[in-house]
Amino acid sequence: MNWPANPSTCGADLEKTILDSSGPRVWQTWLLGSEVMVPNGSKPSAWCPDSRTKETQTFNDRDTLLSVGGVLIDQNGRFSRHETRLNEDVYNYLVTNNLWNKAGQRNARIDMPTGPKDLLCDGQCCGSTGAIMVKASWKVLGANDDTSRFYTLQADLLDASQPALLGLVGLHIAHKTPTQKKWIWASFEHVDNVTKLFNNPRCPQTPAYNPNAPVPCTQTCCPPNSQTAAKDPKTNTYVELSPAGEPLNRPTQVTRVLPISNALVNKQFQTLLKGSVWENYELVSTQWVDHRGNITPEFAANTTLETFDQGPDSPTHGKLPYKPFSTHVSSSCMKCHATATNSAGGSADFSFILSTAR
């Protein structure tokens, strides 16, 4: 799915290699959640429309809000952005069963497809892979950012006066398979996230993670993983730039709370990916259910997507993400996604996409 795409088939372009750093990747040709969950009266986009080849992607203000704790602000004072995309199996399931709109979800039991048990069907690639959802996070590339270290995307930011070049900083992948019905939850990040892009190494790393940091943070150096911006009381939204286009907020001081345990695997893959931008990315964690039925690892978080609820304590700001949430029960992809409901309040099979139906 991270292979360069052939935009006319929305599959992998096998004439290119993974080391080719130009876009789009296969997952970028998948449909955005908002292109499937369209207002009633209109129809979801067709799969693999011609517009896939269009090079500039539009983000809106809502795409700056993390699921817990508000906005994430990089060292240049710019907000991060994120997007959600659905693979063809999810798309077909939602469209065939009329689950892309509120009326169709009434009384529905959501059970996304798992795909085939084996990798090959009759010696050939099976057409389906099971449901996959991705959530990607991006930062605006600006002063002090070495663009050659990033996988990039041309974007229009609706709240900004300028088109922007974005760099990929995080990628969540959730995949439902026949043996992992609670999905497998993997997350990747840019290797510079907590040393440079979202962290000022000159700031003292103390005080340690402080759930009671004031909002907005008033100290010279913010306590790690605390919100530095306050909402505009008039509009109840975070404001990124002044009318003159100057960043208004101080950077979030992000630190990693849950250590990365797979350093060796990352080294091996980074060696294989040498010479491409992908050598600057790493696997943070993969959460799944082991043979005894336990969620393993218990916790997993991406510093650019679960910045404020990495744990082990309650999130610094915002409501508790799921129940029961206690100290020592911090960020868990599976536990939080298990609380997702559809637009009628019923089942959602771990996907928050259903609740966005209109």
Ligand code: HEC
């Ligand atoms: C505290 C709750 C919480 C945790 C923990 C969490 N997520 Fe999510 N996630 C959400 C919410 C809410 C959304 C939908 C809104 C949004 O995109 O911000 C979402 C969206 C997603 C999506 C897009 C599909 C969808 O369901 O909307 C993926 C994929 C995803 N998360 C993967 C992960 C992975 C992987 C992890 C763990 C490393 C994780 N999430 C941890 C709350 C959470």
